[in-house]
Amino acid sequence: MVAKKLSRDLKQKLIQQSLQRKLKQAETDAAKPAVSLKETTIPDKFCRFDQHPGYIQMQIINRGAEQLGVESPFFRVHEGLAGATTIIAGHELINFASYNYLNLSGHPEVNQAATQAMQRYGTSVSASRIVSGERPIHRELEHALARTYGVDDAVVFVSGHATNVSTLGYLFGAKDLIIHDEYIHNSSIVGAQLSGARRLSFPHNDLDALEHLLKERRHQFERVVIIVEGLYSMDGDFPDLKRLVQLKQQHRVFLMVDEAHSFGVLGNSGKGLRELADVDATDVDIWMGTLSKTLSGCGGFIAGESALVENLRHLSPGFLYSVGIPAPIAAAAIKSLEIMAREPDRVRRLRSISEYFITQAKALKLNTGDSRGIAIIPVILGSSVNAARISSALFDRGINVQPILYPAVPEKSARLRFFLSCEHTQEQIDTTLNTLASLL
Structure with a gap:
């Protein structure tokens, strides 16, 4: 059992390293200066959008995610108002992916x-x-x-x-x-x-x-x-x-x-x-x-x-x-x-629930980086694969939080980013952080 786990972990690590090398190579290729070419020698990559560096980079990321069995967390459809909770695919989730900080959208x-x-x-x-x-x-x-x-x-x-x-x-x-x-x-x-x-x-x-x-x-x-x-x-x-x-x-x-x-x-x-x-x-x-x-x-x-x-x-x-x-x-x-x-109390409630979140997160030894604990609190995981996988696992457990992955941030800074609302409750925070800690 241990050997299988080590083998699986090693496989994931190798796939992740390969993905990062391919992404860096794509970035290097994109940064190379243009060369003067005769009309008859212009290659496909200069006249096809499926050869555009950005598209190629996106395909590399998607293939890597498929190999790692990580579902894309992007472009999920919210079926109503997104505040402290939201509805996605017919299910209500605790929502930390919207910046409706004062819960005024939909008021x-x-x-x-x-x-x-x-x-x-x-x-x-x-x-x-x-x-x-x-x-x-x-x-x-x-x-x-x-x-x-x-x-x-x-x-x-x-x-x-x-x-x-x-x-x-x-x-x-x-x-x-x-x-x-x-x-x-x-x-x-x-x-x-x-x-x-x-x-x-x-x-x-x-x-x-x-x-x-x-x-x-x-x-x-x-x-x-x-x-x-x-x-x-x-x-x-x-x-x-x-x-x-x-x-x-x-x-x-x-x-x-x-x-x-x-x-x-x-x-x-x-x-x-x-x-x-x-x-x-x-x-x-x-x-x-x-x-x-x-x-x-x-x-x-x-x-x-x-x-x-x-x-x-x-x-x-x-x-x-x-x-x-x-x-x-x-x-x-x-x-x-x-x-x-x-209603200045909305701002006070946002500050109070944010302070509660970061205090509880630190008590659970979660890495919140340099956050001052007001509205935006990251939990840094240090691996894009872990961030994507745990975001997906939280989603399956009724918690919507977006991962921030390489190259948007350095690989060692890959994270989950929590946006707080004045309508979040301590019970929702406890459920979220305890679930996250158990997954880690």
Whole structure:
């Protein structure tokens, strides 16, 4: 029996190592520079999508998963509202895979506000806002966001990812420098690439390294911007905002904070990282956030001084050439802001259940990494195969949590990522963690 187990474990390890070698080789091949070819010698890989490096990498992952007997955890269909629980394939599961942190998506008042806006304005404004897509509800939302942040104004984009891409791509150029935390979201990296600016990263939350970079490189560029996240979506930790403001002022650079996951979550009333750090909102030049987490919709926003917002509203391509956000989405976000302000207990309950989760997880000797125990808590397993297999086993036991696998994170950092909701109960947490511990 022991020999069979060792043989099976060894087989899995060899398959996993082979999979990683193939993935790294695919990445190496994709990074090779293009060569000049005569028309008659162009190979299939340059004119067929089934030879595209990304598709090949995806097939390698799928074949490896089949060999290991691991079912794909992706694209599972939720059959209703996804909150602390969800329905998949007709079965109710405890749900840790959605960022409905304050349980406002599906709230009766939010639904009613969206329905009324749809009845008045339809499901689409049918044009770019600058042309003929502007509706009163757009400015109502932007004013509400600006008031919440305590800044001059805000502008709402139709996509959260495009908010960062278009803002950075437009505001900065070839003579500028974009410095970001190494764990920054893909949207900021793509925006930096689009801008043509020089891009440098510093080790995660290492502000000494950031200070060294600024001392060494600031004088070589015109505009410089530091980009960090308010709450990191993979690790559940956050930066020292007070020191970031000091560095920004000392070196005369811009500071941008991506609050996709921190707005509505951090601080006593959910006003984000600045409330937690007790920093004036005007000390940060660019506040970015999304409508898809605590604000029950989709899209993104930039908040800040009037000159920034007016500049983006008239000239940022992602806003200028995109349809305006649908009125029902704007209405849902406005109502969510109202409920957040009226019911701060939702934020307190989220913090309380998050603290309970991380305390119990640590008591069971689970590795929660650097998480600060607010809304996002990883359990690091150190193996993509283990993460995928245990995610599947939890699913079979009525618990929905997504694995984060290589190459999304380094293999040694493969993990399960738990998103908490203010509606999760201690009983659900106990069931989940005890089941996970038994599987490990």
